[in-house]
Amino acid sequence: MPEVLVFATLNGLVTGLLLFMLASGLTVIFSMMGVLNFAHASFYMLGAYFAYSISLYFGYWTGLILAPLIVGVLGALVERYGLRRVHQHGHVAELVFTFGLAFLIEEAVQFFWGQDTKNYQTPDLLDFPLFTLFGQEFSAYRGFMLAISIGIFIGLYQVLTRSRVGLIIQAAISHPHMVANLGHNVPLIFTAVFGVGTALAGLAGVIAGPVLTTFPGMALVLGSIVFVIVVIGGLGSLPGAFLASLLIGLLQSYAIAANVGMPDLLALLGLEFPRSHPLDDLWTLNLAQIAPILPFLLLVLVLIFRPTGLMGKREQ
Amino acid sequence: MPGESKVHPKPAARFLTRLLPVLLIFLAVSASAQEREPVRIGFMDPLSGPFASIGTSGLLQLHFAADYLFNSKGGILDGRMIEIVPLDNMQSPTETQIQFRRAVSEELRYIFQGNSSAVANALNTAVLRHNRRNPGQEILQINYSAVDPILTEENCSFWHFRFDAHAVMKLNVLTDFIALNEEIQRVYVIGQDYSFGHVVAETSERMLNEKRPDIEIVGNEFHPIGQVKDFTPYVTKIVASGADAVITGNFGADMVSLARSIIDSGLDIPIYTFYAAYDGITATLGADGKNRIRLVHNDSGNPIPTEERKQFYRDFKAAHPDRDVTQPRLMNALSMLVQAMEETGGDDPYEVALALEDMRFTTLSGEEIWMRGSDHQIIQALHISVMTDENIEFDADNSGFGLYTEHFVPAEQTVMETSCEMRRPQR
Amino acid sequence: MKALAAKSGVWAGYLAVLLLLPLIFDSILAISIFNQMAIAIVFALSYNMLLGQGGMLSFGHAVYFGLGGFLAVHALLMMENEAVYFSIAFIPLIGGLTGLLAGVFVGSFSTRKAGTVFAMISLGIGELVAASSLIFTGFFGGEAGVSGDRTFGPPLFGMDFFSDVDVYYLAAFWVFVSTVFMYLFTRTPAGRMANAVRDNPERAEFIGYSARWVRFISFCASGMFAGIAGGLFALNYEFLTDENLNLVTSGRVLLMAYIGGLGFFIGPIIGAIILTLMNFLLSNYTELWLLYLGIMFVLTVLFLPRGFAGFIMMHRLAWLRGRLHTLALPYLLTGLPALLFVLCAVCLLELSHAAEPDLHFLGLSLARDSVTVWAALLLLATLGWYLTRKSVPGLRRAWEAANAPDAEAAREQAT
Structure with a gap:
């Protein structure tokens, strides 16, 4: 069992940190502009697809650098010519706009790249096992993913706490109107933050594409989980988003690894139920089966009992 | 049943039954001289949405097979062409119901469907109910790929034929x-x-x-x-x-x-x-x-055993370089259906279903396959x-x-x- | 008095249209589309109760629709197994009661807050229920769903429900009744307060209403009507699967309500009709229809924030001032080049996606690999775009002129 635990932890970390790359951008955008960007994961998907196309001609590493930039520019354009226009009609319109955008991007991806899964491969340079533990390999590419995500977290933290831009952004998160009153160009900051946020999502797509498969449904699979993280973590709290990302990543990983379920629980309690009513599947449920929906369960519980999220300070 | 006259083109029946029988006979006689009414076959599979790639690939293969095997050789039933009518169900049971009504409205008598057993089950039930409620307008379900055993076990139906081995x-x-x-x-x-x-x-x-x-x-x-x-x-x-x-x-x-x-x-x-x-x-x-x-x-x-099938592959590849022949079952199903129509001399689903039962057929690969009559399951x-x-x-x-x-x-x-x-x- | 007469006229017209439609278009296909519309109308209207009137954005409205439908199908099954025996006219009521109960349960904790918190809870509940529907196969039937036959009940006015037309008349009855009740709800104090709470919950609290309670009532009512729509769905398709309560269905009803126009009672009806027709017409002709739908949706949000109903209502002022006709020519001048642009753009998209070497479009046969065709289309598209852009200022001037108050109109208003 120890090997399962170790690898579950490692897997959870990889997933969690990857989720954080998405959540960090989303949470800053959400806090500053009040927009829950439904299309955030779509930019993640775009990142993977752009990188795939670029890698066909110029190799993986060029894609790693170019694709996030392209996605970031696209994101900034969406903010400038889409969101800003809708902004005057209120938050619901914004949310609905990003919802439509997510739908549109998925269809556009299918239009340009087709519906098949894409043969987007890890670079040869990282195609070796980093280490072997209990007979299972941990690929160098996963190590690379971990390193990049940690690097992004540290970089983001430094920028937000040490630089002038970071201070303005932090101020804009908690007191958006005050910042505008101080004479900062808030719309420009919005565009820039949106661009950087989507670029981060794009980067996550670039590094996740080869391992998590590049296909048109990849945004949908991740999309709502990222929201869940931002809400659980708490509005306007980057550390909250970080914590929630790791929590969700590890939770799902452990849930799959754990070989327990309702039968064990019932046995433990010494209970037995008749197997004849319509919901009797409940008694045979195990944890791994419901792992992917645990985040939503957590979301509902958190929102009921602590609407500000784990580390949030303000309510929407 | 006027539709059982051997040369009468069935799909025109809706308009014709309201006219005088004289007209009907006149048309039946003159039809052989003129352009004949095509035999229309529905193809219901996802053609848009997340599962579309498999569906569109199947549609291309069926189209190609119909043209290659029959239409280019003068059609079936003395000169009638096969027309494939795409019905996009997006692999959703709800959309399947909607498209099924479209098929009924367009008087399609045969529906090919393969992707997702859930959809096949939904279609099976819908066909059964429709055929019970509308005698004389029956529809036949040609399942070329859905492998849930239930379709030829508990829920087996006279109107359903499966052309793939079940799970x-x-x-x-x-x-x-x-x-x-x-x-x-x-x-x-x-x-x-x-x-x-x-x-x-x-x-x-x-x-x-x-x-x-x-x-x-x-x-x-x-x-x-x-x-x-x-x-x-x-x-x-x-x-x-x-x-x-x-x-x-x-x-x-x-x-x-x-x-x-x-x-x-x-x-x-x-x-x-x-x-x-x-x-x-x-x-x-x-x-x-x-x-x-x-x-x-x-x-x-x-390896592919016969030259005929190799040629089929090559010609398909020439027409669709990005695609493959992924579902040879489609060709088998279409060929057997056509053989049943030729045997009965018409396209009445009930007669065709009876002819399909226990039919033995030699595929392009030279292999003999058998449609078992007791449960409409192909043995291959x-x-x-x-x-x-x-x-x-x-x-x-x-x-x-x-x-x-x-x-x-x-x-x-x-x-x-x-x-x-x-x-x-x-x- | 006059207003009341006009209103009853509108309702009578609505009823007449509902009753006459299947007599005018009597093909199986047309009836199938009408049934689809009927279900969509009730569902979209119930969604508008939440979002349009109550300001609650829900991403999980399909839950109430689906649960209502599932219970309704189980009722049909019980009838088939001769456990119960009653007229299937009451099936939608079973759906409605289920929707109401689910609404009471979920609403008891989700309506505490509006805004993002509510939206997120609805998303979470939606995902949870959708996932459970695949886990609890005993009740939900897994991905194969549950099926029940509608023909086992006693005949109703000589209708045995063998054909869809019978179902249509039953559905039309329920659509009419639901529409009337949902309209009346907007006139009740609860409906009025829902608007107030949507616009400013604090002020609503000041005058003594609990915002939470008001939201809760709207939420439950909305759940009930969604359940009725689910029951109608069960009757029409005799089939319910997990997709009827998942995020896709929830998203679709949001689309309908939004494209139709949220602020207007008639908006969701328009949206339901447009989307059902689009779904049906486009999906038969092109594999790209979801792409077009996405583009249309985003453009609607960007340029018609109040939907199609809002667009129609925009012309009220010009109409009242008797100057609607002055807009006809400017609209034509902008609309025709815009249409040209859209057609060329669609044609280009279809060409680039065509599997066959020849594309048949609007009676034309276009060669996919011909450079001339591409160049001509690009040129026409550019021309259309240019002319559209050029005519927009003219349209704007005409618009302003048509809406401008003048001395005569001002006098009329004064009297």
Whole structure:
């Protein structure tokens, strides 16, 4: 069992940190502009697809650098010519706009790249096992993913706490109107933050594409989980988003690894139920089966009992 | 029933029955001289949305087969062309109901459908109800790919014909093959959490226990369909279990991700599958899948036994360079349907259904297949193939990799009992 | 009095249209589309109760629709197994009661807050229920769903429900009744307060209403009507699967309500009709229809924030001032080049996606690999775009002129 635990932890970390790359951008955008960007994961998907196309001609590493930039520019354009226009009609319109955008991007991806899964491969340079533990390999590419995500977290933290831009952004998160009153160009900051946020999502797509498969449904699979993280973590709290990302990543990983379920629980309690009513599947449920929906369960519980999220300070 | 006159073009009946019978006879006589009414066949599968790639590929193949085998040779039933009518159900049971009504409205009498057993079940029920409520306007369901056994067992219907071996038949062959391999001691079963996944899990466990009691089933896992981001945690469990073979019924992205994760973890064990080839999957797995991925399927991918079928492949490839002939069953189903129409001399679904029962047919590969009358289940030879790039004449996804038959099971050895108690409508 | 007469006229017209439609278009296909519309109208109207009138953005409205439908199908099954025997006219009521109960349960904790918290809870509940529907196969039937036959009940006014037309008349009855009740709800104090709470919950609290309670009532009512729509769905298709309560269905009803126009009672009806027609017409002709739908949706949000109903209502002022006709020519001048642009753009998209070497479009046969065709289309598209852009200022001037108050109009208003 120890090997399962170790690898579950490692897997959870990889997933969690990857989720954080998405959540960090989303949470800053959400806090500053009040927009829950439904299309955030779509930019993640775009990142993977752009990188795939670029890698066909110029190799993986060029894609790693170019694709996030392209996605970031696209994101900034969406903010400038889409969101800003809708902004005057209120938050619901914004949310609905990003919802439509997510739908549109998925269809556009299918239009340009087709519906098949894409043969987007890890670079040869990282195609070796980093280490072997209990007979299972941990690929160098996963190590690379971990390193990049940690690097992004540290970089983001430094920028937000040490630089002038970071201070303005932090101020804009908690007191958006005050910042505008101080004479900062808030719309420009919005565009820039949106661009950087989507670029981060794009980067996550670039590094996740080869391992998590590049296909048109990849945004949908991740999309709502990222929201869940931002809400659980708490509005306007980057550390909250970080914590929630790791929590969700590890939770799902452990849930799959754990070989327990309702039968064990019932046995433990010494209970037995008749197997004849319509919901009797409940008694045979195990944890791994419901792992992917645990985040939503957590979301509902958190929102009921602590609407500000784990580390949030303000309510929407 | 005026529609049973042998040369009368059936689809025009709606307009004609309201006119004088004289007119009807006049048309029936003159029709042979003029352009004949086509035989219209519906093709209901996802043509848009997330599952569209398999559906559009099937539509192209059916189109091509109809033109290649029949229309280019002067059509069927003395000069009637086959017209394929696409019905896009987006692989959704609701949309299937909507498209079924469209088919009824357009007076289609035959509906080809293959993707998703849930849809096949929905269609089966809809067809049954429609035929009961509207005698004289019956519709025949030609299932070319949905493998849930229930369709030819408890829910078997006179109006449904299956042209692919069902899941239990395939698993029977697959477990036989696994049982032959003395090196396999510990098997891990993983699948999507839905009916087909459950059939695969239960059947493989039961059959392996019977055939090789010494094989231990070290894991039997379900995961939600289409929701898993990363299969690595599952693979960790597979590794920890010490499995030396994996069986999975996964399809689509879930199949690719699972295989990818297994390969990435450095685990070098065979993966026995149903759907791990073509439509981008072979290309995506590439060299990593070589000699690891095995499939159970009908009609050999390589080597191809007859020159006729090779020519068919080449001509298809020339017309659609990006596609492959992924579902030879479509050609078999269409050919048998046409043969039944020729035998009855018309396209009345009831007569055609009777003619299809117990029909024996020789495919392009020179293999004889048999439509069992008692449950409308095709009996055909099955192959277990390995994904490789050696001796591959016809590859998949233009990747250089393709399927090569390792193990061949003749049709008579795939036969299984059926519990079907078919209710036969009387005319 | 006059207003009341006009209103009853509108309702009578609505009823007449509902009753006459299947007599005018009597093909099986047309009836099938009408049934689809009927279901969509009730569902979209119930969604508008939440979002349009109550300001609650829900991403999980399909839950109430689906649960209502599932219970209704189980009722049909019980009838088939001769456990119960009653007229299937009451099936939608079973759906409605289920929707109401589910609404009471979920609403008891989700309506505490509006805004993002509510939206997120609805998303979470939606995902949870959708996932459970695949886990609890005993009740939900897994991905194969549950099926029940509608023809086992006693005949109703000579209708045995063998054909869809019978179902249509039953559905039309329920659509009419639901529409009337939903309209009346907007006139009740609860409906009025829902608007107030949507616009400013604090002020609503000041005058003594609990915002939470008001939201809760709207939420339950909305759940009930969604359940009725689900029951109608069960009757029409005799089939319910997990997709009827998942995020896709929830998203679709949001689309309908939004494209139709949220602020207007008639908006969701328009949206339901447009989307059903689009779904049906486009999906038969092109595999790209979801792409077009996405583009249309985003453009609607960007340029018609109040939907199609809002667009129609924009012309009220010009109409009242008797100057609507002055807009006809400017609209034509902008509309025709815009249409040209859209057609060329669609044609280009289809060409680039065509599997066959020849594309048949609007009676034309276009060669996919011909450079001339591409160049001509690009040129026409550019021309259309240019002319559209050029005519927009003219349209704007005409618009302003048509809406401008003048001396005569001002006098009329004063009297």
